[in-house]
Amino acid sequence: GAGVSQSPSNKVTEKGKDVELRCDPISGHTALYWYRQRLGQGLEFLIYFQGNSAPDKSGLPSDRFSAERTGESVSTLTIQRTQQEDSAVYLCASSMERDNEKLFFGSGTQLSVL
Amino acid sequence: KNQVEQSPQSLIILEGKNCTLQCNYTVSPFSNLRWYKQDTGRGPVSLTIMTFSENTKSNGRYTATLDADTKQSSLHITASQLSDSASYICVVIPLPNTGNQFYFGTGTSLTVIP
Numbered sequence: 318g319a320g321v322s323q324s325p326s327n328k329v330t331e332k333g334k335d336v337e338l339r340c341d342p343i344s345g346h347t348a349l350y351w352y353r354q355r356l357g358q359g360l361e362f363l364i365y366f367q368g369n370s371a372p373d374k375s376g377l378p379s380d381r382f383s384a385e386r387t388g389e390s391v392s393t394l395t396i397q398r399t400q401q402e403d404s405a406v407y408l409c410a411s412s413m414e415r416d417n418e419k420l421f422f423g424s425g426t427q428l429s430v431l
Numbered sequence: 432k433n434q435v436e437q438s439p440q441s442l443i444i445l446e447g448k449n450c451t452l453q454c455n456y457t458v459s460p461f462s463n464l465r466w467y468k469q470d471t472g473r474g475p476v477s478l479t480i481m482t483f484s485e486n487t488k489s490n491g492r493y494t495a496t497l498d499a500d501t502k503q504s505s506l507h508i509t510a511s512q513l514s515d516s517a518s519y520i521c522v523v524i525p526l527p528n529t530g531n532q533f534y535f536g537t538g539t540s541l542t543v544i545p
Contacts, residue, residue, distance in 0.1 A: 321474070348531075358537060359536060362533070408475075418462065418465070418533075419465070420477070420533070422476070424473050425472075
């Protein structure tokens with residue numbers, strides 16, 4: 318596709334369940350980012366992938382959060398044993414290596430933990 | 432401490448009127464500053480980029496200004512339209528930029544009413 322694609326767009330889950338969120342970046346974009354956006358708050362950095370380099374996981378809030386990326390394509394963000402405070406919009410963004418300061422965002426996954 | 436502060440937090444204006452959104456930052460030195468527009472239920476989209484040497488830049492009805500001495504930027508919207516209703520996010524990229532350092536403001540929520 319032409320843009321960053323995220324799925325599902327909405328996810329409702331019960332506390333304690335695991336969830337997996339998917340991101341398809343723009344083809345050719347080597348950098349991929351995950352952000353969390355709580356209602357009325359700014360974007361919170363979670364994790365950054367750049368090519369085949371080791372990812373920057375410094376933003377992950379706990380060991381319940383993990384993410385993987387296959388080469389320079391699809392990424393999945395996994396949240397284990399979800400808690401109510403995990404409820405938020407999870408945004409994925411990608412950028413080209415030569416212009417890594419312009420982010421292209423997906424529409425996000427709205428996660429609701431009941 | 433958030434190094435990018437935006438004001439006002441929210442704003443309601445009549446269609447056709449002008450408005451100005453403010454962004455104050457403490458990030459220094461910085462590479463560039465971007466304004467993003469985030470429609471409800473969508474990811475942010477880049478509107479304009481300002482480098483430290485630029486004072487003003489226009490993109491249609493949007494005009495961004497930058498005062499690197501006072502570390503302030505503004506986004507002026509002329510002849511507002513209903514479709515301008517969105518959250519506007521100021522993002523500052525520091526120097527050096529390791530590729531994953533973006534300082535996000537919490538945004539200004541703009542509502543344009545008929």
